[in-house]
Amino acid sequence: MSITSLYSSKLGTTFDCQCGKKHSIPLKAVIIQENAAGQIPDLLAREGLGTRGLIVCDQDTWSLAGKDIWEILNSKGYSIKICKFNGTPLIKPDEKAVTRILVEYDPAVDFLLAVGSGTINDLVRFISHKTGKPYIIFATAPSMDGYASTVSPLLINGFKRTYTATHPTAIIADTGILCSAPEEMIMAGVGDILGKLTSLADWRLGVAVTGESLCETAMTMVNSSVQQVISYMTDIRNKKPEGIKALMDALIISGIAMMLMGNSRPASGSEHHIAHFLEMKYLMDGREPLFHGTKVGMAALYTVALYNEMAGFNPDNIDIEQLIREKPEYDEWCQKIRQIFGPIADEVIEEKGRKDWEPGVYQQRLHTIKQKWNSEIRPVLMSVLLLNTVKSYLNEAGADFSPAALNVDQELIHQALLYSKEIRTRYTILSLASDLGILPEYAKKLTCNPDK
Ligand SMILES: [Zn+2]
Ligand SMILES: [Zn+2]
Incomplete structure (x- = not known):
């Protein structure tokens, strides 16, 4: 059973936590399965996200998934514009990229659809916040943990700073596509999770030394994620669907x-x-x-x-x-x-x-x-x-x-x-x-x- 499914009843809700605070998880759905793109029309309808969208992708994620998603949505009567970043090196989440999306953005769109991993999502999350249009993520690699993040690390004026952004309505990932991600991206995902060994301890130090508040619910979530990855190391190495x-x-x-x-x-x-x-x-x-x-x-x-x-x-x-x-x-x-x-x-x-x-x-x-x-x-x-x-x-x-x-x-x-x-x-x-x-x-x- 996935950890996400343990918390599925909390998705899209606000609840009273043992830590004494009220928490909200505005993310409404997480879908990780084979042929996940086929789920998108139902999801859009269920969440009432409208019929006009903007897909943001790069040339790789376009061929990997963007094109299929575009065809599926087109065949169901959706009107979808495309913002495709071309060329290498990788896009940077900077002023230039933000402007590039805004150039393609039409205020008439109802939702944004990010197809990619780190940078594309950082950008779309920020644009979604600025435009007030909801977005969903089609994640193409298990490379980092920022998919559900509500902030965007952007590179403005050469300085990486975290900017306020907004949550995705849903995160969708196709197991087959995730398994085909380059090995170094999968290993990057493992690295991001192993980092939690010290981020959790750092948090406890902050509690002890500076009187920061603690939430055992959040700690348990992160700790379970580390334990789960540790127990699947060999399957991850072998790119087995259950490991990925x-x-x-x-x-x-x-x-x-x-x-x-x-x-x-x-x-x-x-x-x-x-x-x-x-x-x-x-x-x-x-x-x-x-x-x-x-x-x-x-x-x-x-x-x-x-x-x-x-x-x-x-x-x-x-x-x-x-x-x-x-x-x-x-x-x-x-x-x-x-x-x-x-x-x-x-x-x-x-x-x-x-x-x-x-x-x-x-x-x-x-x-x-x-x-x-x-x-x-x-x-x-x-x-x-x-x-x-x-x-x-x-x-x-x-x-x-x-x-x-x-x-x-x-x-x-x-x-x-x-x-x-x-x-x-x-x-x-x-x-x-x-x-x-x-x-x-x-x-x-x-x-x-x-x-x-
Ligand atoms: Zn990280
Ligand atoms: Zn709490």
């Missing part, structure tokens, strides 16, 4: 957990910050990007290792007065950020704000860390799997996320470990290591090992 379906189900439920929380906290932590940092650097250098999930998978090797290392930290070594004295002043920090982030430094500085330099903020946090180390923090650190166990799962899946295999320089990872936490204000293992003044030492240690 389990991976897609896990990715969608992880996205639903984010939808439920209204933010990406359950499924995006330090490993994602590192991945975003690498992506920024790649963009600045004009290098061909790696898949999102691939970067997350690689980053997770380091964040898992950092958890493992820090589990042995002795809280008696926390000298609060000394740490406060050694914390860089705001101006000093800004200078460092300008050096590391170059043209996007202003955006990073603005995003971070000055809160961390307000009197007493850092001091209070250090007191909390020291006081809760044994009771709350160490148990979180210990809860993360050992790196060797994670590597054995990756072996089973046939995935190699080592920097050597992906041609990523250790020095870049070293930088990412040190500075990726500056991209977001969210508390993670990187923030904890930084608060304790041990991040430079650990970052060096983790990137000196040629085995990594």
